[in-house]
Amino acid sequence: MSYANSTIPESAQQCVHRHLPRLVARHAREPFRKPFAEYNRRAIDVALEGWDGHAGLILDAGCGVAHSTIAIARAHPQAWVIGVDQSADRLERRKPYPSSMMPANMVLVRADLVDFWRLLAARDLRLSRHYILYPNPWPKIGHLGRRWHAHPVFPILPRLGGTLELRTNWRVYVEEFALALGLLLGYEPRWEGYDGGEGLTPFERKYRDSGQALYRLSVSLGDVALDGDGRAVHASGQCHGESHE
Numbered sequence: 001m002s003y004a005n006s007t008i009p010e011s012a013q014q015c016v017h018r019h020l021p022r023l024v025a026r027h028a029r030e031p032f033r034k035p036f037a038e039y040n041r042r043a044i045d046v047a048l049e050g051w052d053g054h055a056g057l058i059l060d061a062g063c064g065v066a067h068s069t070i071a072i073a074r075a076h077p078q079a080w081v082i083g084v085d086q087s088a089d090r091l092e093r094r095k096p097y098p099s100s101m102m103p104a105n106m107v108l109v110r111a112d113l114v115d116f117w118r119l120l121a122a123r124d125l126r127l128s129r130h131y132i133l134y135p136n137p138w139p140k141i142g143h144l145g146r147r148w149h150a151h152p153v154f155p156i157l158p159r160l161g162g163t164l165e166l167r168t169n170w171r172v173y174v175e176e177f178a179l180a181l182g183l184l185l186g187y188e189p190r191w192e193g194y195d196g197g198e199g200l201t202p203f204e205r206k207y208r209d210s211g212q213a214l215y216r217l218s219v220s221l222g223d224v225a226l227d228g229d230g231r232a233v234h235a236s237g238q239c240h241g242e243s244h245e
């Protein structure tokens with residue numbers, strides 16, 4: 001497929017999966033106890049090595065080749081920015097700047113987010129900003145459980161606080177993400193159409209230049225506490241963005 005000719009995910013699923021609410025409720029009820037892999041424990045140590053313990057923490061979750069991590073670190077020079085991806089190949093790909101010009105306030109680590117998110121929560125750390133930019137959509141109906149909002153790790157995300165931003169080119173994904181987050185928070189965050197003007201990531205640029213509709217959900221989670229069932233007991237957060245339709 002040529003660069004500016006990418007297509008939106010094709011799926012037999014045209015709206016929110018009917019099993020999603022049940023799945024989210026189950027994940028909120030039942031703590032996810034999968035043991036941490038050793039390489040992820042090491043990755044979080046590496047990710048926090050350069051942090052002074054005071055700067056705001058920003059996570060670029062699934063950062064791919066990390067162009068977004070670099071841009072975010074430049075835009076927030078006072079913050080400590082962590083780019084996480086499971087693909088060493090993507091992380092190592094050539095960056096748009098020579099290493100001497102890379103921002104000093106960022107680090108890239110290879111880790112599985114399923115563990116990395118839980119390790120952040122286990123250390124009681126809070127993020128100031130949290131980006132999930134163009135996650136793999138897993139559009140097949142039978143792949144619901146692979147989408148982040150339907151994964152057992154999802155109830156951890158509100159616990160990490162901060163401003164959480166999701167961007168995707170699949171409308172169903174943002175609708176489901178908002179619904180799942182809403183079930184945990186007690187209010188459904190709004191999402192909006194987005195023109196991709198920023199071109200923050202290679203996927204965003206490719207989709208934008210193919211003329212696709214893009215979607216963005218941004219919600220300020222504040223400092224969220226969850227009850228034993230994984231639901232928010234108080235959320236000082238607010239929704240950002242315009243109402244969707």
Ligand SMILES: C[S@@+](CC[C@H](N)C(=O)[O-])C[C@H]1O[C@@H](n2cnc3c(N)ncnc32)[C@H](O)[C@@H]1O
Nearest residue numbers: 062063064085086087112113133134201202203
């Ligand atoms: C579609 S790409 C988007 C990359 C980048 N955010 C962008 O917009 O250009 C999704 C990325 O998520 C990463 N990813 C998927 N599952 C992951 C996991 N469990 N842990 C860490 N990274 C993961 C993939 O390796 C891939 O780089």
